[in-house]
Amino acid sequence: MAETVEIVVTEPGDGFGVFTDRAIVAMRVNGELRDLAHRLEPGDRVSAVAIDSPDGLDILRHSTAHVLAQAVQSLHPQATLGIGPPVTDGFYYDFGVDSPFTVDDFGPLQKAMERIIRQGQRFQRRVVTEAEARAELADEPYKLELIGLKGGVGDSSDGESVEVGGAELTIYDNVDAKTGEVYWKDLCRGPHLPSTRMIGNGWALTRVAAAYWRGSEKNPQLQRIYGTAWASKDALREHQSRLEEAAKRDHRKLGAELDLFSFPTEIGSGMSVWHPRGGIVRLEMEQHAMRRNREAGYSYVYTPHITKSALFEQSGHLTNYADSMFPPMTLDVVHDEAGEVVSPGQDYYLKPMNCPFHILIYRERPRSYRELPLRYSEFGAVYRNEHSGALHGLTRVRGLTMDDAHLFVRPDQLEVEVASTLELVLSMLRDFGLTDFYLELSTRDDVKDKWLGDDEMWQTTTEALRRVAVASGLELVDDPGGAAFYGPKISVQARDAIGRTWQLSTVQIDPNLPERFDLEYTAPDGSRQRPIMIHRALLGSMERFFAILLEHYAGAFPAWLAPEQVVGIPVAEEFADYLTDVIDQLRARGVRAHVDDSDDRMPKKIRTHTKAKVPYLLIAGEDDRAQGAVSFRFRDGTQLNGVPVADAIERITGAIERRSQEL
């Protein structure tokens, strides 16, 4: 938009003088976002911020949050203010209130907001001293706390900075455009729209929730109201239909509709069972991953689901993650006749990670430098006692199967090995139909005490990862402070069919576990050296990856993954035998196919199997039989009629082999 055009100011004035277009709601002055009312001096370089630009939408959403807060305090005078920043697609505002809001409060609140918006109140910026701010906001304990924090908070991605992030403390007054009467005020950095009227009607309140004050569970919970706001009613509608589209793809809904998996309450929260139709998809996925891994030089290993506590003590998991491990079961306790404990027995834990087991395989005998790199892979079932509120369909569960691998490498092999691992990962994700990626490099930050290992290790491994990431040619996003405590990692983020991003594979450097387990190999000079480990979760967990694919495809898997690949539908009973012969030929080629010989009539059968998202319906009637052909009907309703049987079989098996959606 026009935002990029920079104008040099020649006369004193303000943004209203420079920008007359009503769609311009703010401006950048010498790089800083400002209200249009900001005083401009000759020499200032200014550019326009349109309401539908990313900056403009943030401002619109932030201003809408203010209107919400004003409405809340008009209806609930005792409510105190937390923070109210813009977020992706909308905004929220946190309130301290005695009783939580419910959606029933939305009606009155939205009415009050509409009144404020129609009234056309001006947002008026005012610089205040800390003492003035404290006096004016004496009844706002959370705001006072933020004033106290000012200076300590510099991170602009932090919601708090919306209130006090600027160089000076500012209060925005909402004033009557004609009389100047002040209706409401809020501690805020701004900028804001010139007038509440510009919020228009492209907004809605969406949900209520509790949120810990300043993001810590040690703090009280405030009541958060979420809303969405757009530059126009049409943009709002588009946003709402995107949400509806996402809801239709929800893997929990599709999982039940397509009979793929379920979560019987008898088993417990976060534990999935896989029905035959889901099981076959998962089996295809696992077999493909296994084949690719073996071609890339991975070995497959198998390890148990439980272990004595000592293993996780040595690995450090019990000290770091005991809270999210299932509690131990104590075995082999021995009592004497008097009931006294003679032997305390052993604690066994369900495993939350596979790495220590793979390490034990490595350590089973002395290793030569010639053996490295060693690549151990396993579909390892692990159990994590996730908080009940964290559980979510297949994407956050308590029992999961990791497509896990651990590589033991010499330091001189590290970079090459990371590069080939990344290559394998991306290639395999493409096999599954994901094609739009970017990388994230998680590194250590300056926080002391959090990180293990010396600076040199961090520097060399981080640099190696960065070189590999850059060489991939993919977009690279830095994630400072996101590393595990023992080493940096690269993660692959994938965008799905409707533009959502998911963190998938991770490649993580770990010098720590080899240290803890005293792993060694014998170098060419006969000395004992320590290998480095690379943790590589290819698809993450099979459960989560399955869920992501299910949503990506909206249930319409490509033929190689589809639970049922072909269903034969005779036009009438008479043609069932002819079709059965065709379907039998497909089955002989390994295609999952059957003839629907039920009593339903043909259109009903088409409806049934189209809803089940079967990729290929083969239809045969008199015309087809007469010419030794079949007719295709695809999921989108298109047809391909009169295809000779041999052709049809080749095209179907070919599409399956190519892992293609296209025939």
Added chain:
RNA sequence: GCCGGCUUGGCGCAACUGGUAGCGCACCCGACUUGUAAUCGGAAGGUUGCGGGUUCAAGUCCCGCAGCCGGCACCA
């Protein structure tokens, strides 16, 4: 784990301010079956998530628990 909401046959839903559960689809049975998203008829199926309580009477009101949903916190 925290806050709020929800929970009615397999699935999707209905039952006014409390008056003793109804519909569609699916399942089962019967008939029907000629070209691309629902043939017709019939039968069966629920002590309304679980446990307490209030009431002459509870799917509806109250309490506890469980599960799910939306957030927050957490996510090796």
